[in-house]
Amino acid sequence: MRITNKQLRMVGKPIVFVLMLIPAVWLSWNWYQAFQYLPNDLGFNPQETSNRFTGDWAMRILLISLALTPLSKLIKSPKPVLFRRMIGLFAFFYVCLHIISYVWLDMLFDWAELWQDVLKRLYITVGLGAFLLLIPLAVTSTQGWIKRMGAKSWQRLHKAVYVVGVLVIIHFVMMRKGFQIEPLVYGGILGLLFVLRIKAVQQVFRRRKAI
Amino acid sequence: MFIKKSKSWMLKENSVTSESLYLNRRKFITGAAATAGIAGLASVGAGAFTADEKRVLKELKYRQTDFTAGDALTPEQAVTQYNNYYEFGVGKGDPARNAWRLQPQPWSVEVNGLVDKPATYAFEDLVDMNQLEERIYRLRCVEAWSMVIPWIGVPLRKILEKVGVQNGAKYVAFQTLADREQMPGLRSRVLDWPYVEGLRIDEAMNDLAFIAVGLFGKEIPNQNGAPLRLVVPWKYGYKSIKSIVRITLTDKEPPTSWNISAPQEYGFYSNVNPEVSHPRWSQARERRIGEFGRRKTLKFNGYGEQVAHLYDGMDLRKFY
Numbered sequence: 001m002r003i004t005n006k007q008l009r010m011v012g013k014p015i016v017f018v019l020m021l022i023p024a025v026w027l028s029w030n031w032y033q034a035f036q037y038l039p040n041d042l043g044f045n046p047q048e049t050s051n052r053f054t055g056d057w058a059m060r061i062l063l064i065s066l067a068l069t070p071l072s073k074l075i076k077s078p079k080p081v082l083f084r085r086m087i088g089l090f091a092f093f094y095v096c097l098h099i100i101s102y103v104w105l106d107m108l109f110d111w112a113e114l115w116q117d118v119l120k121r122l123y124i125t126v127g128l129g130a131f132l133l134l135i136p137l138a139v140t141s142t143q144g145w146i147k148r149m150g151a152k153s154w155q156r157l158h159k160a161v162y163v164v165g166v167l168v169i170i171h172f173v174m175m176r177k178g179f180q181i182e183p184l185v186y187g188g189i190l191g192l193l194f195v196l197r198i199k200a201v202q203q204v205f206r207r208r209k210a211i
Numbered sequence: 212m213f214i215k216k217s218k219s220w221m222l223k224e225n226s227v228t229s230e231s232l233y234l235n236r237r238k239f240i241t242g243a244a245a246t247a248g249i250a251g252l253a254s255v256g257a258g259a260f261t262a263d264e265k266r267v268l269k270e271l272k273y274r275q276t277d278f279t280a281g282d283a284l285t286p287e288q289a290v291t292q293y294n295n296y297y298e299f300g301v302g303k304g305d306p307a308r309n310a311w312r313l314q315p316q317p318w319s320v321e322v323n324g325l326v327d328k329p330a331t332y333a334f335e336d337l338v339d340m341n342q343l344e345e346r347i348y349r350l351r352c353v354e355a356w357s358m359v360i361p362w363i364g365v366p367l368r369k370i371l372e373k374v375g376v377q378n379g380a381k382y383v384a385f386q387t388l389a390d391r392e393q394m395p396g397l398r399s400r401v402l403d404w405p406y407v408e409g410l411r412i413d414e415a416m417n418d419l420a421f422i423a424v425g426l427f428g429k430e431i432p433n434q435n436g437a438p439l440r441l442v443v444p445w446k447y448g449y450k451s452i453k454s455i456v457r458i459t460l461t462d463k464e465p466p467t468s469w470n471i472s473a474p475q476e477y478g479f480y481s482n483v484n485p486e487v488s489h490p491r492w493s494q495a496r497e498r499r500i501g502e503f504g505r506r507k508t509l510k511f512n513g514y515g516e517q518v519a520h521l522y523d524g525m526d527l528r529k530f531y
Contacts, residue, residue: 044293044500045356108504121491178401178472
């Protein structure tokens with residue numbers, strides 16, 4: 001059975017949209033419970049749980065959005081790219097939740113302390129850098145902006161998402177204590193996605209298919 | 212048709228020893244020895260010797276002391292389920308999940324170095340269970356959270372006096388058990404195992420320095436460092452080394468695990484100090500587990516009156 005682009009737009013997109021919302025719904029529900037002093041799954045340090053949960057999902061969804069172009073080249077179908085904008089914007093959405101969690105729930109809008117964090121804590125500076133770099137990408141994600149900028153320069157701008165990816169991994173490695181495996185696994189996945197976008201590697205795949 | 216012929220050396224799936232049974236094989240042997248009688252044989256069957264996942268914590272006899280933190284106790288559930296004990300995994304819930312593999316009984320501690328009576332002491336010979344006292348201390352983790360915990364145990368000084376500290380001893384070094392069978396976290400190279408810590412001798416002799424064998428009126432759970440651990444409440448939590456198997460008196464400053472891992476972040480002294488931030492985060496405030504906001508961190512975790520004199524004339528920015 002062939003799935004048409006129309007079916008993907010009409011059915012596939014809403015399904016992916018709902019899936020992408022699940023972590024946010026889980027988190028909001030648990031915070032709602034916590035504020036009512038009702039049992040919840042945020043654990044003994046809810047702010048830590050919330051910061052890590054939103055950060056983890058922002059990173060995972062960012063990596064999924066980066067995987068779509070290589071995937072469509074690999075399977076020689078443009079279909080995965082249909083979901084790229086939506087998933088990229090969801091990555092931005094979870095980054096926003098991550099910042100809300102930190103600035104509001106964790107630091108309680110203590111701006112003086114927050115500013116000290118940005119200046120003195122390199123991993124916070126790096127994280128903020130990644131966020132600031134994502135803003136223009138989110139803003140220019142519409143059809144109108146692609147037309148206004150021209151496809152070439154729009155694409156060049158959106159390559160910046162790889163810089164964001166690198167900053168995110170650095171941010172993650174730096175906040176862990178000791179030598180830990182998990183951030184390196186995510187770093188490895190990003191590295192793999194990098195390699196798949198190198199022209200020479202793509203040609204190797206193409207040639208193998210041709211034979 | 213594909214016919215799989217079993218060779219004589221091949222084992223059937225159902226003859227594989229279950230993981231929990233394998234990890235507890237010593238207990239199996241002692242258990243089997245104890246029930247060697249005919250009556251005992253009847254009970255030997257599936258499940259009879261499976262892992263002791265819920266170690267029953269015995270009530271302890273102890274006396275109350277004046278060491279009270281003045282703050283409300285952290286709930287017992289949080290104290291026993293939110294832990295940093297990397298030998299059982301790096302997640303906060305990992306120790307409570309995995310530490311059932313630890314066998315705290317029987318336990319012995321090797322005491323060596325500059326002592327009068329170097330020996331491998333049985334736990335019971337080192338800690339006098341008739342002299343236990345309770346001390347309610349604040350615990351401040353370097354990750355900027357804190358708890359209030361009712362420890363039960365004996366002053367470290369009492370143990371050091373028992374083994375006889377020689378004049379040349381300037382430091383005490385401690386070592387945690389490092390057994391791959393009991394501690395699944397050792398497979399990860401997150402730190403250089405075994406975990407080691409140390410104190411200057413005057414710090415170790417200070418009245419606050421404590422060896423805990425219990426919590427909340429009972430024996431100390433595995434994930435909190437059974438059967439005996441150090442508690443130094445004016446220092447960051449990682450100084451309070453768990454499940455001690457070796458105590459060495461020495462004249463040189465001993466290596467400490469987190470200092471080896473990241474010397475620019477963790478010093479030998481590691482006194483709680485809001486004025487000296489960790490390179491990656493501020494130490495000015497902390498989250499008391501169970502509270503919503505952050506409270507101000509106190510210098511020496513509020514124990515300055517008892518310990519500040521130990522550091523007279525020292526630049527605590529340099530000796531962090």
